[in-house]
Amino acid sequence: MMMKGVWLALLLAASSAFAAEPPDKGTVLAAPCAGCHGTYGASPGRLTPVIGGQQQAYLKKSMLDFAAGKRPGSVMANFAKGYSEEQVAEMSTTIAGWKWVNSSHAPKRAVKKPADYVTCAACHGDQGYGTAEGPRISGQTRAYLLEAMQEYQSGKRDSAAMEMFKGLKDKELNQMAAYYARQK
Ligand code: HEC
Ligand code: HEC
Known part of the structure; x- marks a missing residue:
């Protein structure tokens, strides 16, 4: 009877050690x-x-x-x-x-919805949360979003899907970066 109790205690100790699985x-x-x-x-x-x-x-x-x-x-x-x-x-x-x-690096004041919003939504999702076609952009840091868009604009970052950015102006990029950084 005594031995059985010891085995049970050992078994329990061993199983709890295994519970902390390696990552x-x-x-x-x-x-x-x-x-x-x-x-x-x-x-x-x-x-x-x-x-x-x-x-x-x-x-x-x-x-x-x-x-x-x-x-x-x-x-x-x-x-x-x-x-x-x-x-x-x-x-x-x-x-x-x-x-x-969401990044904390977003403008405090409301930003107007970009004119191209519907186009963006086709690939980045209705709220900019991303789809299988495009990454999440809402709640991303503002400065990073602007940098990414400028890379598409200048052609430094090549993407057939983002080709339309080659024709956009800095003012438009700034507005879109600010808008999506604020989207939660
Ligand atoms: C035809 C689909 C499509 C449309 C339309 C589109 N995007 Fe994209 N977008 C993508 C894909 C795909 C990528 C990732 C490409 C790559 O691998 O560089 C991307 C990347 C981005 C990135 C970089 C994200 C990051 O984390 O680096 C930003 C910002 C962005 N898009 C914003 C926009 C905005 C704003 C619009 C609307 C004016 C728009 N996109 C329209 C498909 C699209
Ligand atoms: C020393 C700092 C540093 C480390 C460590 C680092 N990153 Fe980055 N990562 C960056 C910076 C800065 C950027 C922006 C692009 C750039 O300037 O290289 C970035 C961009 C990215 C992007 C692009 C995101 C987007 O929205 O397009 C991905 C994905 C990424 N990193 C994944 C990783 C992963 C996965 C690891 C770990 C294996 C990692 N990074 C480690 C600094 C770092």
Whole structure:
């Protein structure tokens, strides 16, 4: 009778030790991103985008484009190198699963809805939350949104979907960046 009790205690101790499972591969791979993109990808910076809760396919494409030199990145051009496609997919799935937290870098005052809103919504979703076709843009940092749009405007960042930006004026880009940064 006594022995049975000891075994039971041992069994319980062992099972509770197993309850604290090691983190999955994606979580391990995404750990160093927090240094710049913030905890759970909720970036506190002006020019470092929010990535937590971003569309998975877009995160993956971005990392692969940075690594291949297809997309300019002051930091990411180097940082994205050295991961296998499988590792990029794993970290993207983990990061996409985090909750999106709106950037605090948004204008305080209301901004007029851009004239092209309906066009943008076709790919970026009605609220700018992103779709399988385009990334989430609402609640992103204002300065980063402007920088991204200027890269499409100048052709530094190549995208057939964003081709229309080549004909847009700085004033329009400023308004759209301010508008989407405020969208929650
Ligand atoms: C040293 C700082 C730093 C680290 C570390 C870092 N990033 Fe970045 N990341 C940036 C900056 C800054 C940008 C904006 C583009 C640029 O200037 O390179 C960016 C842009 C991105 C983008 C583009 C987002 C968008 O909306 O287009 C993705 C995706 C991304 N990073 C993923 C990651 C992942 C995943 C990791 C970890 C494996 C990581 N980053 C680590 C600074 C960093
Ligand atoms: C035909 C689909 C389509 C339309 C229309 C479109 N976009 Fe995009 N947009 C995309 C895709 C796809 C990307 C990502 C491309 C890439 O990989 O660089 C993108 C990227 C962006 C980015 C960069 C996001 C980031 O995190 O770096 C911004 C900002 C943006 N779009 C804003 C807009 C706005 C504002 C409009 C309306 C004026 C618009 N887009 C219209 C498909 C579209």
